[in-house]
Amino acid sequence: xxxxxxxxxxxxxxxxxxxxxxxxxxxxxxxxxxxxxxxxxxxxxxxxxxxxxxxxxxxxxxxxxxxxxxxxxxxxxxxxxxxxxxxxxxxxxxxxxxxxxxxxxxxxxxxxx
Amino acid sequence: xxxxxxxxxxxxxxxxxxxxxxxxxxxxxxxxxxxxxxxxxxxxxxxxxxxxxxxxxxxxxxxxxxxxxxxxxxxxxxxxxxxxxxxxxxxxxxxxxxxxxxxxxxxxxxxxx
Numbered sequence: 001x002x003x004x005x006x007x008x009x010x011x012x013x014x015x016x017x018x019x020x021x022x023x024x025x026x027x028x029x030x031x032x033x034x035x036x037x038x039x040x041x042x043x044x045x046x047x048x049x050x051x052x053x054x055x056x057x058x059x060x061x062x063x064x065x066x067x068x069x070x071x072x073x074x075x076x077x078x079x080x081x082x083x084x085x086x087x088x089x090x091x092x093x094x095x096x097x098x099x100x101x102x103x104x105x106x107x108x109x110x111x112x113x
Numbered sequence: 114x115x116x117x118x119x120x121x122x123x124x125x126x127x128x129x130x131x132x133x134x135x136x137x138x139x140x141x142x143x144x145x146x147x148x149x150x151x152x153x154x155x156x157x158x159x160x161x162x163x164x165x166x167x168x169x170x171x172x173x174x175x176x177x178x179x180x181x182x183x184x185x186x187x188x189x190x191x192x193x194x195x196x197x198x199x200x201x202x203x204x205x206x207x208x209x210x211x212x213x214x215x216x217x218x219x220x221x222x223x224x225x226x
Contacts, residue, residue: 009153034214043203043217044156089155100146101215105155
């Protein structure tokens, strides 16, 4: 049972383009929505995160848009660079003390020079 | 900086062997997690622990067990390795007291032959 659905599975953009990765969730008890970035041979690392009381969050070139009523959130990468080529995972945290994260299936992003 | 260290980067084991994957974190985090990562399936939670000697099953616990005898160390055990357990295994830790993100190790690529 996939509680967090992520699309697309892969994405190719030109340098300077704006890739958009989408996620949808089902459980309204989720209270924290992070995005993780993973480079080959490395573990995932937190990129940016949002809580459901906010509709948008920006950190540098990365923006999360959050639509609570639709139970959807997305990652936008402005002015994408070849160094942004990585796998991106959205996630949702199960409300409670354990900080358990439910991950999407991942998006492999390639930014061509 | 938080450091989550997994004992091996690459491991090759034979079918039927008992396999131990070790993870150590240095930030006094209460929570520790084991995920497996497979292409197209994202990160799936195997087991997690929210305190010493405490453990809870994740989404795919079958064929695995865990041990947490000390706060900083969380071990994943494959009682009798099978070829369908060939995967990338990722350990993570977090703190609900300090409300931190999840920090990941670099992963162990396990091949069962």
